[in-house]
Amino acid sequence: MVDALLLKLGQHDRISDEERELLKRAFTRERAYSADRDIVSAGARPSVCTTLLDGFAARYKMLASGKRQITAILVPGDIIDLNGFLCKTMDQGVVALTACRVAIADHDSIGRITDTAPHLTRLLWLDTLIDAAIHREWLVAMGRRRKSAQLAHFICEIHMRLGIIEQTDGHRFHLPLSQAELADVLGISVVHFNRVLQELRQQGLITWSNHTVEIRDAHRLRQTAEFDPTYLSLQFEPR
Amino acid sequence: MPRYRFEFMEDLGDETVEGIELQNDEEAHKEAVRCAREIMADGVMEGVDRTGWLSRVFDEATGRLVATVRFSDLLTKRPG
Numbered sequence: 001m002v003d004a005l006l007l008k009l010g011q012h013d014r015i016s017d018e019e020r021e022l023l024k025r026a027f028t029r030e031r032a033y034s035a036d037r038d039i040v041s042a043g044a045r046p047s048v049c050t051t052l053l054d055g056f057a058a059r060y061k062m063l064a065s066g067k068r069q070i071t072a073i074l075v076p077g078d079i080i081d082l083n084g085f086l087c088k089t090m091d092q093g094v095v096a097l098t099a100c101r102v103a104i105a106d107h108d109s110i111g112r113i114t115d116t117a118p119h120l121t122r123l124l125w126l127d128t129l130i131d132a133a134i135h136r137e138w139l140v141a142m143g144r145r146r147k148s149a150q151l152a153h154f155i156c157e158i159h160m161r162l163g164i165i166e167q168t169d170g171h172r173f174h175l176p177l178s179q180a181e182l183a184d185v186l187g188i189s190v191v192h193f194n195r196v197l198q199e200l201r202q203q204g205l206i207t208w209s210n211h212t213v214e215i216r217d218a219h220r221l222r223q224t225a226e227f228d229p230t231y232l233s234l235q236f237e238p239r
Numbered sequence: 240m241p242r243y244r245f246e247f248m249e250d251l252g253d254e255t256v257e258g259i260e261l262q263n264d265e266e267a268h269k270e271a272v273r274c275a276r277e278i279m280a281d282g283v284m285e286g287v288d289r290t291g292w293l294s295r296v297f298d299e300a301t302g303r304l305v306a307t308v309r310f311s312d313l314l315t316k317r318p319g
Binding site for chain 1: 245247254256259260261270271273274277278281285
C-alpha cells in the first residue's frame with residue numbers, strides 16, 4: 001500500500017526489511033477522496049497521519065478576501081499531515097485536487113516507530129525537512145523570481161518529484177491540475193498564468209496540452225528557473 | 240462555464256489568451272482587472288511602464304466584447 005512512500009524514502013538511504021514492515025503495518029487503512037474535498041482542514045487536530053497513494057493534492061491557505069494560495073503540491077508518496085503528529089493542530093488545509101486515495105496510520109503507530117526505529121524516524125524527519133526546503137524554494141521563487149522563472153522552477157521540481165515515484169515518461173508527465181489551481185500555485189490570476197505559460201511555450205522550453213507537460217529543452221528550462229535540486233536531498237547516503 | 244478570450248494591446252504588438260473558463264461576464268471583467276494589475280506590478284519591478292496597455296475580453300462562443308480594461312484607468316492618484 002505504501003510503495004510510493006517507500007520509493008521516496010528509499011531515494012535517501014537504504015530501508016531495511018524490518019523498517020519496510022513497520023511502515024506497512026502502520027498504514028493499515030485506505031480512504032478515497034473526490035476532487036475538491038479537504039483531506040484535512042486547517043484547524044483540525046488529526047489523530048492519524050495520511051500518505052497519498054494516488055492523485056494530486058495541495059496544501060493551501062485561504063485569505064479573508066476569499067483568495068486561495070496553494071503552498072505545496074503533494075504527489076503520491078508524500079505524507080500529508082505528519083506535522084499533525086507533533087504540531088497537533090493543522091495550520092493549513094490539504095485539498096484533493098484530483099480524485100485521491102490515501103493510506104492512513106494512527107498516531108499511536110507513528111509513535112511506535114519513533115519509539116523503536118530511530119533510523120526510520122530519521123527518514124521521516126528528513127521528509128519533513130525536505131517539505132520545509134520545498135517551501136523555502138517556493139518562497140524565493142514567489143518573492144524574487146520572474147513569473148516565468150517561477151513556473152519553470154515548478155515544472156522542474158514536479159518533474160523531478162514524479163520521476164522519483166516513477167510517474168514520468170522521460171521528459172513528459174501528467175499534471176491534471178486546472179488553470180485556476182495552477183494560478184493559485186503561482187499566486188496570480190488565471191489569465192496571467194496563461195500569459196506566463198505562453199511565454200515558456202514560445203521560448204520552446206515546454207509543451208503543455210491535455211494535462212500533459214513535456215519538457216522540450218531541459219537545459220534552458222533549468223537555466224530559466226535557476227533550478228538546483230540540492231534542496232530535494234536526493235543523494236543516497238547514510239542518514 | 241463560458242469561455243473567454245483575452246486580448247492584450249501591448250507596446251510591442253498584441254497577445255491573446257484563449258479558452259479561459261469563468262463563471263460569467265462579471266467574473267471575466269474582474270479577472271481582466273486582476274491580470275492588468277499584476278502585469279503592471281511586474282512591469283514596475285522590471286522598471287517598465289505598462290500603464291499604456293489595454294486588454295479586451297470577448298465571449299469566445301459569440302465573439303461579443305465583454306469588457307475593455309485600460310490599464311491606466313486602474314490607477315488612482317491619492318488626493319493631496
